[in-house]
Structures are given as C-alpha cells and as structure tokens.
Amino acid sequence: MPQDLSYSGNLQINVTSSLGSLPIQDATITIRLTGGSGDIIETISTDSSGQSPTVALPAPNIALSTQISEERPYSEYDLEITAPGYEPVYISGTEILPETDALQPVSMNPLEITEEREEDIVIPDHTLYGEYPPKIPEAEIKPTSETGEIVLSRVVLPEYVVVHDGVPQDSSAKNYYVRYTDYIKNVVSSEIYATWPESTIYANTLAIMSFTLNRVYTEWYQYH
Numbered sequence: 001m002p003q004d005l006s007y008s009g010n011l012q013i014n015v016t017s018s019l020g021s022l023p024i025q026d027a028t029i030t031i032r033l034t035g036g037s038g039d040i041i042e043t044i045s046t047d048s049s050g051q052s053p054t055v056a057l058p059a060p061n062i063a064l065s066t067q068i069s070e071e072r073p074y075s076e077y078d079l080e081i082t083a084p085g086y087e088p089v090y091i092s093g094t095e096i097l098p099e100t101d102a103l104q105p106v107s108m109n110p111l112e113i114t115e116e117r118e119e120d121i122v123i124p125d126h127t128l129y130g131e132y133p134p135k136i137p138e139a140e141i142k143p144t145s146e147t148g149e150i151v152l153s154r155v156v157l158p159e160y161v162v163v164h165d166g167v168p169q170d171s172s173a174k175n176y177y178v179r180y181t182d183y184i185k186n187v188v189s190s191e192i193y194a195t196w197p198e199s200t201i202y203a204n205t206l207a208i209m210s211f212t213l214n215r216v217y218t219e220w221y222q223y224h
Contacts (some may be wrong), residue, residue: 005058005075007098013044013052015081023050024108027083031057034076034093034202041077059098065193072129073097075195081106093123127190161212170180184209213214 015027030043031054044052058075065073079091086108094104109118161183166173174176180188182206192204 001066003072003075004060007059007061007073008056009059009096009098009105010095011057011077011094012054012101013046013079013081013104013106015046015050015052015083015108017086017109018109019113021107023048024083025050026087027081027106027108029054030080030082032078032080033058034078050090054101057096062098062195065097065195072125074126074129076123079104079106081108085111085113087118089118090120091123092120093125095123095126097193097195101106108139126193126194134172145167155213157213159216180212184212187212 004130015024027046090223160177163176
C-alpha cells in the first residue's frame with residue numbers, strides 16, 4: 001500500500017569539497033522518491049555557500065512520529081549530486097519528517113584524487129522504526145577497582161570521540177575519530193524524531209551527551 005504523503009517537510013542540502021570542506025557552487029541536485037517510479041521531483045542547484053534552496057517535499061502525517069504507530073513516520077528520497085570536476089554522489093534514503101527542516105550534508109571528491117568510483121550512500125531505517133539487534137546488555141553496577149580511571153573536577157568536552165565499528169571484544173574492527181559535536185548530532189538524529197516537543201528533544205540530547213562523556217572518560221582513557 002503506498003505511503004500517504006499528503007503533508008510536507010523541508011530539505012536543504014549543503015555541498016562541500018572533501019578537501020578542506022570548501023563550499024561547491026553550482027552543484028546540481030536531483031531528487032526522486034525512494035522506491036517510487038523514478039520520476040524527478042525536484043532539480044535544484046547550490047549557491048556560493050554550497051547550500052541549496054530549501055525545498056518542500058511530501059511527507060506523512062505528523063501523528064505517526066508523535067504517537068505509537070507501526071507505519072513509517074517519514075518519507076524517503078534519493079539524491080543525485082553532480083558538479084563539474086567532482087565525482088558524483090548518490091544518496092538513498094534521506095528522511096523527511098513533516099513540518100520540520102532536514103539538513104543533508106554532502107562531501108564530494110575532486111576527480112583528480114578519485115581512484116575509483118565512490119560507493120552509493122544508503123541511509124538505513126531510523127532506529128525507532130527499523131528492526132535492529134538488541135543492544136549488548138551491561139551490568140547495572142560495575143566494579144570500580146580498575147586502575148587508570150580519571151575523575152575530573154569539571155566537565156570537559158573533547159574535540160573528538162573514538163567510535164569503534166564493532167563489538168568491544170572485536171579488535172579487528174576499525175576505530176573512527178569523529179568530532180564530538182558531529183557525533184552527538186548524528187546520534188540525536190538517529191535516535192529521536194525532530195517532530196517531538198522541544199523539551200523532549202532537549203532532555204534526550206542531554207542524556208545522550210551525558211552517556212557519551214561517561215563512556216569517553218571511564219572507558220577510552222582507562223584503556224588508552
């Protein structure tokens with residue numbers, strides 16, 4: 001059954017070069033509905049700041065994301081971004097919630113540094129909608145006898161956090177250094193909906209920040 005998209009949400013794309021995050025002007029962005037007929041919904045271009053105009057796109061009823069529902073509460077779109085001198089970028093599954101502004105960053109590789117075609121970017125289902133394995137259970141009370149723990153006199157925000165791409169015991173999984181602000185932003189957008197009340201968004205964001213900082217200073221520094 002086709003998704004009811006009688007409402008709308010907004011999308012803006014920010015396009016930069018992978019070399020120094022320089023804005024890319026006159027990048028062409030083609031927007032199609034994911035899983036649709038393939039027809040182009042919108043074609044827009046970026047300005048001197050690398051930003052596209054804000055475009056309104058069909059989205060489902062806001063009640064699907066503010067109340068318990070088994071229906072997908074957002075619509076999904078495929079983006080094709082091209083610019084002279086750059087490798088094209090294809091993004092599938094950009095999520096649009098009704099009555100909200102979605103910001104999609106895009107980083108493009110110059111052709112002279114591209115050895116092979118970049119893989120398409122596929123955005124997975126939101127964690128509140130998709131089916132994912134349960135989180136690894138942890139003991140509510142952990143021993144505190146380990147050495148090397150650091151107790152700080154004040155809250156210190158790190159510039160980067162280390163994201164281990166695998167279970168903790170998997171030493172073969174890669175570690176990625178991600179800016180703390182980007183990490184928090186990405187986790188928030190993956191775990192809550194932008195349609196929730198502002199106070200709820202603030203509360204969840206603070207909880208995510210607290211959990212992240214606790215992990216940074218009790219686990220990363222302890223073992224490194």
